[in-house]
Amino acid sequence: MIDARFISGVVADPVAQERQWVSRCRQGDEIALGYLIDRHRSRLIRTATNLLRDRHEAEDVAQESFLKAFREIAKLRDDRAFSGYLYRICVRLCMDRLRLKRAELVEFDSAQPHEGGKVENRVVIEKLLAQLPAELRTTLVLREMEQLSYEEVAEVMRVPIGTVRSRLHTARERFRKLWIEAVGE
Amino acid sequence: MIRVFGCRRFHRLASEREDRQLTSREAKFFETHRSRCADCGLYDTQAHQALDVLRGAAFTEVELTPMFDERVIRKFRAQKVKESLRYWSPALAGAMIACVAIFATLAMVSRPDQLKQANLPGGSASRFHEKSAFPSFELSAMPRFVR
């Protein structure tokens, strides 16, 4: 049954609204499906782009995440958990892809220090991140680029907070070394 | 280069400083160590610089390709069809096998020339069947009162 608040167009609480969409989606309502896609797509694609460093691949993953989430929406016990559930699927799919990708070892020419332009930085960062294992890379990106808290990273990656802390420390340290090698200091 | 005791602790705190405020005791240790240990001072500068570049390389907004939503919904529909096919396929296969069996039987029955000769009427398969004589009707054999 559809909540009267939505029929009258007065939408008070986005959480309640999302819960409503999720329950309608479970009944196969494509309009609710559209609302959920519209609400979450930007965040999903942005996170996937930061993790994979490839916009087209990120869109593929976002699409795959939506399809997987909708397919398994019946298994979701709490409708309020949809957003976290969807985000977790997306991160996991990104990690699967990162594991499959072979880290390309790129040698930087230390005689020509890196100039530091924004686009160039992105290319360098992409190459450096490619040398980190998927777990470290994901932890680093979620914390530093997506600015998630330790608790959020732990929740998304399904690991204890202590693991997040130690992975983050290792990831930062490895990244620092790679960066120094790249800029030739 | 002089190595000062506590470099490992300094490295750990340098990382944690990015996420939380150090306690006054930790902060004091950090600053004292930094001023005494040249290696750790350089380490801290490099770590900061690397993280700044990493954060600066983050995508904050991404442009969507047109029709993203439509594509997802279309794929969702296709996925539903595929799933229902997968669900019903054993039943469909069973029904098809049954149909084939029925047609094969009907085809055999309707073409007796392809049956074994022995199974045809008058064939050897009927040798145990005693033929009963048909009653004949001869008017002359009837008793007179019936006629």
Ligand SMILES: [Zn+2]
């Ligand atoms: Zn030191």
